[in-house]
Amino acid sequence: MTAPIALHGSNISYFTGKLENYFRVKGLDYTLHAMKFPGDGKRIERELGVYQMPVLQLADGRWMTDSTKIIQWFETEQPTPALIPANPAVAFICYLLEDYADEWLWRPAMHYRWYYDEGAHFAGRHLADEHLGSLPVPGALKRAFMRHRQRSGYTRGDGITADAVAGVEAIFLRLLEQLETIFRSRPFLLGERPTLADIGFSGPFFRHFALDPVPLEVIRQRAPAVLEWVARLWNTRASDCTGSEPDSVPTDLGPLLEAIGNEYLPYLNANVAAVAAGKKRFDADIGGVGYRGARYSRYRVWCLAELRRQFEVLPEAARADVQALLQQHGCWEPLWQEKLLPLLPGQDEGLPFRASTKMVGANETV
Ligand SMILES: N[C@@H](CCC(=O)N[C@@H](CS)C(=O)NCC(=O)O)C(=O)O
Numbered sequence: 001m002t003a004p005i006a007l008h009g010s011n012i013s014y015f016t017g018k019l020e021n022y023f024r025v026k027g028l029d030y031t032l033h034a035m036k037f038p039g040d041g042k043r044i045e046r047e048l049g050v051y052q053m054p055v056l057q058l059a060d061g062r063w064m065t066d067s068t069k070i071i072q073w074f075e076t077e078q079p080t081p082a083l084i085p086a087n088p089a090v091a092f093i094c095y096l097l098e099d100y101a102d103e104w105l106w107r108p109a110m111h112y113r114w115y116y117d118e119g120a121h122f123a124g125r126h127l128a129d130e131h132l133g134s135l136p137v138p139g140a141l142k143r144a145f146m147r148h149r150q151r152s153g154y155t156r157g158d159g160i161t162a163d164a165v166a167g168v169e170a171i172f173l174r175l176l177e178q179l180e181t182i183f184r185s186r187p188f189l190l191g192e193r194p195t196l197a198d199i200g201f202s203g204p205f206f207r208h209f210a211l212d213p214v215p216l217e218v219i220r221q222r223a224p225a226v227l228e229w230v231a232r233l234w235n236t237r238a239s240d241c242t243g244s245e246p247d248s249v250p251t252d253l254g255p256l257l258e259a260i261g262n263e264y265l266p267y268l269n270a271n272v273a274a275v276a277a278g279k280k281r282f283d284a285d286i287g288g289v290g291y292r293g294a295r296y297s298r299y300r301v302w303c304l305a306e307l308r309r310q311f312e313v314l315p316e317a318a319r320a321d322v323q324a325l326l327q328q329h330g331c332w333e334p335l336w337q338e339k340l341l342p343l344l345p346g347q348d349e350g351l352p353f354r355a356s357t358k359m360v361g362a363n364e365t366v
Helices: 014-026 039-048 067-077 088-103 106-115 117-132 139-154 162-185 196-209 213-222 224-234 251-276 298-312 316-328 332-336
Strands: 005-009 030-034 055-057 063-065 281-286 289-295
Touching: 005 014, 014 030, 014 067, 014 196, 014 224, 039 055, 039 063, 063 067, 067 088, 067 196, 088 196, 088 251, 088 298, 088 316, 106 117, 106 139, 106 162, 106 196, 106 213, 117 139, 117 213, 162 213, 162 224, 162 251, 162 289, 196 213, 196 224, 213 224, 251 281, 251 289, 251 298, 251 316, 251 332, 298 332, 316 332
Parallel strands: 005 030
Antiparallel strands: 005 055, 055 063, 281 289
């Protein structure tokens, strides 16, 4: 696969940034195109079944969506250089870290961008110019529309009330401390080479935490090694890396796994309970933070099912190792807490070439 990939999205978008990091590290050529509304939105819905960003078009004309499934597809089609480690237990931890970065760090990333006027004015102007530029509407109105849309979809409107602000910021501050320890001792999350775990973390970091003015200043002051990692990943080609593949999970990942066990998995379970009860909004107290009126997500029910599936397909020996690690860090019990997952029939059918509207989640305002 040598012909360029046409990636459609935004150059300040979370998941677009994740795929850009993936393509660069993997050594795949791509060109980035800004989605223009309303035309591109309609076209993407027609081609893929849902509107979201990013999407991409392969040289043979096929369209793809969902960064997680897109990466898995490329890793199968083009196995070298591998970003998913060959050791199955380490690979499982990569999937878990990727999912946590995709779906849980989304919340503090959205908070820092849209809660503070400094971030909201920068991003609102950028997105209005990038996506709504051709609409015959005054610029000030487009920018105000963007700020309102994102705040009512992703911050206030996704359960982050004034009382939750300090708690959401504490998630980020703890994360920085954990990552700073790791990146002071090695270049990538799992060792000497970048893996899917780094790509997952590039979603929240590359186009959000290390771009938006408020969190960027926090990183500069508190976690310079994390800032270095953001740039290092962007500037790394896996094919140039001489370090060996990780064949065990570094012990200093423990605090990250504990955050997954204490925060992310309990949130996924609260979401499962809401979807099962037919509630589109739910309240949850997670890690001492009260979220009020968080939006339900069918996509995140599927995320939990995927994590379980990834565990179940592990070879027996790896399964025992992973179970022990998850138990040690408080992830095992919440991973299986909900007995039945309210998935819809065929929910993920067609991915990554077609997505069902049943997959629309809390990170989409459609
Ligand atoms: N699971 C999807 C999530 C993509 C996603 O949520 N993208 C956001 C922007 S970064 C989006 O399109 N939101 C739609 C909206 O704001 O309406 C992926 O991994 O690609």
